[in-house]
Amino acid sequence: MQSDVTPERARQILAMLTDGSSMDHINTSLALRLIPMASELEDEALVERLLNHAMTVAQNDSERGWARFESLKLITASVKSFLHLAEEAENMEDGSALAAAVHHYIALVQLAEDNLDEARTSAQRALRLRESRKDMEGTTYGLALLMTVTKRQHDYDTAIAIGTERLELLTRLRDEVGQMEAVAELAHCQATIGEFNTARDLYNDSLERANDLESITGQLVARWGLADIAEIQEDYESAMLVLSDSLHAFIAANVPAPAQVRQRIHDLTVLNNAPKGSKESN
DSSP, rough: EEEEEETTHHHHHHHHHHTTTGGGOOOHHHHHHHHHHHHHHTTTTHHHHHHHHHHHOOOSSSHHHHHHHHHHHTTTTOOHHHHHHHHHTTTTTTOHHHHHHHHHHHHHHHHHHOHHHHHHHHHEEEEEEEEOOHHHHHHHHHOOOHHHHHHHHTTTHHHHHHHHHHHHHHHHTOOOOHHHHHHHHHHHHHHHTTTHHHHHHHHHHHHHHHHHHHHHHHHHHHHHHHHHHHHHHHOOOHHHHHHHHHHHHHHTTTOOOHHHHHHHHHHHHHHHHSHHHHHHOO
């Protein structure tokens, strides 16, 4: 459910579209888009009605496939069931978008199960399908997933290459929020392999973008990373200062700061004030 839609408003929308004979005018695509909203409201009966309706009014194999995809997700079907659907989708007319979505979902399941080699293969398959369709937005999602998998495999050189490609694509799409996040992801990878100067430059780049976008979440991610680098180099005062800036940003926005920020500032204060010998023993 979109964050700007209250539960009460969501119920009104669903009632307007589905009460009585209103559902007769809903096509498969709209029915499937309404299912997540009904699920969040825990209206299982409406979810089932929408799913059955989506299947009934489907006009081709592709639409029936999308309805099956949603059905399999709702019952938490096995990976084998999703693989079977993906294979069918690849042989459907106009089924490549469905096949890409299914392979992407399979990769997410495999990643959650820590089956990293299988997740990488599935993510690559989904990515190739999206690239063949020239689905640029979908490709950015696919690259993000593949980058996550390669990081989990500790293949940081590949992760950096993928992240760089994703950043270039997001720049072409003029997705400023995506660029901010992608730069921070690259910074984290560079820091992980010990390239602290490069990582610091990237985090500062992400922070500047976050400031321009007035994204306190983006600011926190960048400052947290900068604090990590400072702490690794035992520059506890700089780490405290950068996290204090983040705390002040939350206060200025009248938003509660995450408890982890205050706790980390406290811990860094203790470290900074500890005798030198105590710091070295830590």
